[in-house]
Amino acid sequence: MTPTIPETMRAAVLRDVADGMKVETIRTPRPRTGEVLVKVSACGMCHSDLHVISGAIAFPTPCVLGHEVAGEVVEIGSHNEHSGLAVGDRVAGGFLMPCGQCESCAAGRDDLCEPFFSLNRLKGRLYDDTTRLFDLDGNPIWMYSMGGLAEYCVIPSTSVAKLPGGVDPVAGAILGCAAMTAYGAVRRGADLRYGETVAVVATGGVGSNVIQIAKAFGARRIVAIDVADDKLAAAVELGATDTVNSAKVNAREAVMELTGGRGVDVAFEVLGRPQTWLTALDVLRDGGRMVPIGLGAGVQKAEVEINRTVRRSQSIIGSYGARTRRDLPEVVRMAAAGVIDYRHIVSRRYGLDEVAAGYQQLHDGQITGRAVVDMSL
Numbered sequence: 001m002t003p004t005i006p007e008t009m010r011a012a013v014l015r016d017v018a019d020g021m022k023v024e025t026i027r028t029p030r031p032r033t034g035e036v037l038v039k040v041s042a043c044g045m046c047h048s049d050l051h052v053i054s055g056a057i058a059f060p061t062p063c064v065l066g067h068e069v070a071g072e073v074v075e076i077g078s079h080n081e082h083s084g085l086a087v088g089d090r091v092a093g094g095f096l097m098p099c100g101q102c103e104s105c106a107a108g109r110d111d112l113c114e115p116f117f118s119l120n121r122l123k124g125r126l127y128d129d130t131t132r133l134f135d136l137d138g139n140p141i142w143m144y145s146m147g148g149l150a151e152y153c154v155i156p157s158t159s160v161a162k163l164p165g166g167v168d169p170v171a172g173a174i175l176g177c178a179a180m181t182a183y184g185a186v187r188r189g190a191d192l193r194y195g196e197t198v199a200v201v202a203t204g205g206v207g208s209n210v211i212q213i214a215k216a217f218g219a220r221r222i223v224a225i226d227v228a229d230d231k232l233a234a235a236v237e238l239g240a241t242d243t244v245n246s247a248k249v250n251a252r253e254a255v256m257e258l259t260g261g262r263g264v265d266v267a268f269e270v271l272g273r274p275q276t277w278l279t280a281l282d283v284l285r286d287g288g289r290m291v292p293i294g295l296g297a298g299v300q301k302a303e304v305e306i307n308r309t310v311r312r313s314q315s316i317i318g319s320y321g322a323r324t325r326r327d328l329p330e331v332v333r334m335a336a337a338g339v340i341d342y343r344h345i346v347s348r349r350y351g352l353d354e355v356a357a358g359y360q361q362l363h364d365g366q367i368t369g370r371a372v373v374d375m376s377l
């Protein structure tokens with residue numbers, strides 16, 4: 001049976017950085033060619049949204065943020081004959097939404113999709129250069145990825161993966177960014193090998209998933225580095241073998257001691273600040289790979305010691321999202337198999353009305369793991 005789709009819905013709209021997000025009633029979006037409409041069960045709360053809310057990363061307003069969702073497909077746009085999707089499917093939506101047609105997509109590099117950057121990340125639109133979101137007067141509202149902080153969202157069918165029955169429809173929301181990004185960094189960025197040693201600098205929502213996935217790929221030692229003892233305690237539960245509180249001790253000395261004076265094979269940087277870049281490079285062994293995942297404020301720069309990087313053959317390998325079409329289904333399989341304990345990572349659930357307070361708590365460092373907006377609350 002085709003579900004009834006209401007004319008209007010509630011969404012968290014950011015009209016002005018100074019005012020923050022407010023819940024409004026706007027028109028329910030409808031899918032176009034190659035897209036699906038998803039009734040959102042939950043949307044994860046990512047630090048990347050905070051960059052936009054604070055104005056550190058520019059994005060057009062008014063907009064709806066929220067870029068990792070789980071929900072149910074309620075309408076299928078045209079030309080989805082080969083997507084394998086049907087009304088009633090439960091899905092996770094990935095933030096990095098490949099157009100499926102550009103040169104990068106053709107090469108399988110969804111993470112480099114040019115229209116994703118030029119149309120969605122810069123202009124808040126989908127690939128016909130328009131948005132799906134409008135207020136009650138018909139004025140456009142821009143979409144950060146699918147605009148998941150709403151009761152319904154439109155997602156290109158390239159960017160959804162079906163959720164098997166056992167996957168929690170609320171906690172499963174974090175698969176589309178926190179877990180997929182971590183998978184991309186471990187599998188694609190670092191190309192982590194069995195037995196390698198790893199440091200994870202900043203163990204928040206994304207860092208927590210990096211720990212679990214590095215463990216799944218056979219990391220011998222996983223050193224969690226953070227400034228909050230509660231986050232470090234949570235990291236141990238997820239598979240970190242050692243912890244370093246870099247606010248209390250010298251991270252380089254601590255990691256050198258743990259690794260017999262060598263440093264780690266791979267250092268993931270998961271915050272995007274000059275200080276955490278320095279920490280990640282400081283704990284890296286000769287010939288090691290530093291994989292930055294954290295986004296900086298605007299055109300923020302970090303210092304790199306030229307001669308050490310050159311003479312010690314160290315690599316810096318940026319990693320953005322993952323190859324959604326291949327990797328999101330794999331992440332879902334890992335979650336369904338219990339390899340990624342996504343339920344455990346979700347520590348807080350907010351109703352849509354509480355969204356602004358929730359992001360304030362994320363900003364204040366009060367969220368362990370990941371919080372989600374649960375549309376049923």
Ligand SMILES: NC(=O)c1ccc[n+]([C@@H]2O[C@H](COP(=O)([O-])OP(=O)(O)OC[C@H]3O[C@@H](n4cnc5c(N)ncnc54)[C@H](O)[C@@H]3O)[C@@H](O)[C@H]2O)c1
Binds near residue numbers: 319321365
């Ligand atoms: N590359 C990508 O595709 C991608 C995807 C998602 C998020 N991100 C970015 O990754 C970063 C992390 O996102 P998140 O949602 O995990 O954030 P989060 O807010 O959940 O976690 C941040 C963590 O950093 C810790 N921290 C704060 N200051 C620190 C310091 N000086 N040293 C070490 N740790 C410190 C906090 O205690 C917390 O555990 C953000 O910059 C976000 O924009 C990038």
Ligand SMILES: [Zn+2]
Binds near residue numbers: 046048067
């Ligand atoms: Zn994110």
Ligand SMILES: [Zn+2]
Binds near residue numbers: 098100102114116
């Ligand atoms: Zn593309």
